[in-house]
Amino acid sequence: MPEISHRDRDRCCVAGIGVALLLSLGDVRPAGALDAPASTRIARAARPIALDLAAALAAYKTYVVGQADAFVRETARFVAAIQGGRVAEARGLYAPARAPYERIEPLAALFPDLIKRLDVRSDEFELRERDPAFVGFHRLEFALFALGTTEGMGEFAERLAAETVILRDRMTAVAIPPAKAVGAASALIEGIASTKISGEEERYSRTDLWDFQANIEGSKVVFVLLRPLLDDHAFVARVERSYKRIEDLLARYRAPDGGFQSYDNLTARDRNALKGPITLLAEDLSTLRGRLNID
Incomplete structure (x- = not known):
């Protein structure tokens, strides 16, 4: 029997890579989740999708659903602390609750109505923080970190928990367009470069570095799944170096508890040192769709 090339072996194992990535990010899903038909549904393109690409997309769908499920669980813990009036605990759970969402943010954007309730910032409202329509994570962030209280936040917290369940259910049912899945690799990094590097996202908690790390992790999952399909080895090596450089820079700001500094x-100067490689990585990843001939 002829020996299987390393490249062909990689292509045959992309789904397994996706599962390994789930485990490496600490995601624990219910038994049997990998076998659920809904978790491997992919969109029908205008032309047939190559089997190796379809396998990568199916593995990514599994990852996305796993992260959506983790988002529900972690947010439930965060909400319980708020409802119990435990300010310090809720503060500590805020960034970890957001991390699964940050890993799949471009896919969550398939549901803009939900995003407006989950992740809207006060800038969107005439009365800013005092506007009754200002809800979601950042409303709770404001109360916890700017006001130092959970008073009056029970209803906001309960509503947030319900919205995460809706998002998880929609992510499970949706057929992710291939272009959207592949584009998530660059979109996550572009989001850091274009807006988050300024610090406007987590303006009350200053947990921005948690978001950066989660964005990098979510982007890298896409790239690793697609890497066996890329013929340009110089490009692959450059992208891998960029990820490594950014990860090393972020590691400088790790806190003793495993989280991140404010x-x-x-x-x-520190922010500029991050922005350079982040911008370069975003530019490289923006070519993935073209390299894979995905419209």
């Missing part, structure tokens, strides 16, 4: 601790 974003306020970073100087303008």
Whole structure:
């Protein structure tokens, strides 16, 4: 029997890579989740999708559903702390609750109505923080970190928990367009470069570095699943170096508890040091769709 090439072996194992990535990010899903038909549904393209690409997309769908499920669980813990009036605990659970969402944010954007209730910032409202329509994570972030209280937040917290379940159910049922799945790799990094590097996302908690790390993780999952399909080895090596460089930079700001320091601790020079490789990586990843001939 002829020996199977390393490249062909990689292509045959992309689904397994997806499962390994889930485990490496600490995601624990219910038994049997990998076998659920809904978790491997892919969109029908205008032309047939190559089997190796279809396998990568199916593995990514499994990852996305796993992260959506983790989002429900982690948010439930966060909400329970708020409802119990435990300010310090709720503060500590805020960033970990958001991390699964941050890993799949471009896919969550398939449901803009939900995003407006989950992740809207006060800038969107005339009365800003005092506007009754200001709800979701950032409304609770404001109460916890700017006001130092959970008072009056029970209803907001309960509503947030319900919205995460709706998002999880929709993510499970949706057929993710291939272009959207592949584009998530660059979209996650572009989001850091275009807006998050300024610190506007987590303006009260200053947990921005948690978001950066989750965005990098979510982007890298897409790239690793698609890597066996890429013929340009120089491109692959460059992208891998960029990920490594950014991960090393972020590691400098790790806190003793395994989390991250406040974003306020970073100087303008520190932020610029991050922005350079992040921008370069975003530019490279933006070519993935073209390299894979996905419209």
